[in-house]
Amino acid sequence: MGGCTNCKGKAGCDHRKGAMLESVDRALADLYPTKTWGEPDDTVVSGMPRDELDALADELAQELGAATFVREGGEDEPCDYIYVLCMGRTPCVVQVRDHGVAVPAEWDGTNAIEELYLRVVVSQRARVAAVQQVGVDLVKTGDGFLVRERPRAGVYDAPLLRRMQKLVAILPAYELLHVDFGEIAHAPPGFAAGTWRDLFGGEPSIANYLFYPQPTTMVATSYLPETR
Structure with missing residues (x-):
């Protein structure tokens, strides 16, 4: 693949990125009037309702020819996730971990399973979404399994890129702005880390x-008991 410098579509791409970053800047200004992580103005919340999230997951499954699974964010995660299974088969690790599916009999005698997903993260505070490549590994240990979820800072593996392109093209129909993880991996200028530095060290990125x-x-990493 060629670099951006010599790409014939660079001008159009730069224009789209510029518009995307302007939208991100506006969202940050609206959500964080104090410009401090951990101090959002939740009165301006405009995220995606659950029924729309489910509809998006269903359409992605149909258009991408892949199983999809919705996981709501935890109490400290103002976002929801859609996992698109790209390498692996159902019943998959995410189904067992997040959706109450019983440990399948075919896992008997298995020491390890590796799966690959596109993980769509949808903000609960704004109509914004981003996509990461995520590996999910399952390893047999004692009387259960360890599950390790390994997100990457974007989507890199060639077999995922076509699905990624189709996925991104669907998001505008749901009034979701797609933001490239490569463009939101840095700290926003002029913002303060707040309590984030105490939790994780360093500076929070725009994604945070x-x-x-x-x-x-x-x-x-999480643990799954070997029960059926």
Whole structure:
């Protein structure tokens, strides 16, 4: 693949990125009048209702030819997630971990499973979404399984890119602005870290203001008991 400098579509791409970043700047200004992480103005919340989120997941499943799963964000995560299964088969690890699906019999005797997803993160505070490539690994341990979720700062593997392009093209129909993780991985100028530095160290990125508090590539590990 060629670089951006010599790409014939660079001018149009730069224009779209400029408009996207202007929209992000406006959203940050509206959501954080004190310009401090952890001090959002929740009176301006305009996120996606659950029925629209489910409808988006259904359309993505149909258009991408892949299973999709919605997971609502935790109490400290002002966002929701749609997982698009790109490598693996159902019943998958995300179904067992998040949706109460029983551990399948085919996992018997399995030491490890690796799955690959596109993870759409949708803000609960603004009509904004972004997409990450996420690996989900399952490892047998004792009387259960360890599940490790490994997000990357964007989408990189070639087999995922076509689905990624189709996915992004669907988002405007749901009044969602797609933001590229590469453009929101830095701290917003003029903003204060607030309590984020005490939690994670360093400075929060724009993604942490719009979506979830944890660093964008932080690995999350959970435990699944071996029960059916």
